[in-house]
Amino acid sequence: MGTFHTGKCDLHGITVVVDTAGPEVYVGRCDDMDDERVILLDADVHRDGDGGRSKGDYLAAAARHGVWNRHRRLVLPRHRVTSVRRLGEL
Amino acid sequence: MPYSPLLVKPMREELSTLGVEELLTAEDVERWMEHKEGTAMLVVNSVCGCAAGMARPGIRLALDHAHAPDRAASVFAGQDLEATARARGFFPEIPPSSPSIAFFKDGELVWFMPRHRIEGRTAEDVARDLTAVFEEHCAVAAG
Numbered sequence: 001m002g003t004f005h006t007g008k009c010d011l012h013g014i015t016v017v018v019d020t021a022g023p024e025v026y027v028g029r030c031d032d033m034d035d036e037r038v039i040l041l042d043a044d045v046h047r048d049g050d051g052g053r054s055k056g057d058y059l060a061a062a063a064r065h066g067v068w069n070r071h072r073r074l075v076l077p078r079h080r081v082t083s084v085r086r087l088g089e090l
Numbered sequence: 091m092p093y094s095p096l097l098v099k100p101m102r103e104e105l106s107t108l109g110v111e112e113l114l115t116a117e118d119v120e121r122w123m124e125h126k127e128g129t130a131m132l133v134v135n136s137v138c139g140c141a142a143g144m145a146r147p148g149i150r151l152a153l154d155h156a157h158a159p160d161r162a163a164s165v166f167a168g169q170d171l172e173a174t175a176r177a178r179g180f181f182p183e184i185p186p187s188s189p190s191i192a193f194f195k196d197g198e199l200v201w202f203m204p205r206h207r208i209e210g211r212t213a214e215d216v217a218r219d220l221t222a223v224f225e226e227h228c229a230v231a232a233g
Contacts, residue, residue: 013138015187015206066185066204087206 009033015066015087016040017059020080023048025055027067027087028074038076038084042069063090092169093137102166104146105135108153111163116176119165123180126197128160129228131220132177135166136188136205145189145208148216155221157228159193191220195227 011030018026018038028043044067046058053061066087092098106112110133113119122130133149153162165173167188178186180199187205194200201223208216 014209063206065183065202066187066206068185086210088209088211 011084011086017062017083017085017087017090018076018081019055019083019085020076021082022080023055025058026074026076027059027062028071030084031073033078033084035078037078038081040074040076041072043071043074044068045071045074059090063087092171095169098137098166098169101135101137101146102164105133105149105164108150109162110149110153111161113163113165113173113177114170116172119173119176119180122161122163123177123197125161128196130194131159131162132180132192132194133162133164134174134177134188134190134192135164137168138188144211144213144216145191147213148208148211148220149191151213151217152220152224155217155224157221157224159224159228193223193227200227 009030009032012032014030015027016030018028018040020026024045024047026040026043026045028040031039031041033039044062046053046055048055102112111122113122133145135146152158165177167174174188178184181192181202184202184204189208190205191203192199193202203216203219207219
């Protein structure tokens with residue numbers, strides 16, 4: 001039993017990895033997604049090479065224990081997004 | 091803002107009826123964590139059905155397993171704020187998520203299941219992961 005949310009995308013409530021063609025990769029809880037945008041809650045962003053870590057290094061750490069909530073809400077233009085995957089599947 | 095206690099009550103009871111002790115205050119957490127010996131599972135319970143809806147039934151299935159932790163307790167994220175913050179203080183290097191499950195052996199964190207390892211999975215999947223941990227850490231070696 002729990003609360004459920006209707007009228008949202010299939011990934012609503014799921015922690016996802018949103019990759020871009022640029023250096024940024026985002027991890028956060030998907031609120032909603034459509035042809036125009038991806039909305040993440042409680043999200044973090046990593047830029048390839050920041051802190052000496054590649055996107056892959058960052059995602060390996062994220063897959064283990066999750067990410068710190070550095071952005072309460074992020075709205076990402078869909079045209080910048082190359083993939084949306086469940087973090088739990090990494 | 092916390093949900094209504096009436097809404098949350100059955101979600102608390104889903105664990106407390108299994109013998110999972112509810113830790114409602116930071117002092118409760120301190121007292122529970124002071125006991126180091128043996129194995130202990132601490133659940134960060136949550137309202138959201140996207141993940142918690144499968145976490146609690148998974149825990150129920152796992153606790154039926156032949157090998158289970160010596161003690162189990164829960165704090166409720168978004169409800170019992172001080173208790174949850176204190177509990178998370180025992181694994182400060184791990185980003186907060188709920189629901190989540192921490193497993194301690196002799197006071198040391200040996201395993202952690204964050205929210206994203208629960209989301210979208212079945213209760214059986216969650217139970218399978220938990221029982222693997224129970225078998226590794228709770229099974230007494232045959233003599």
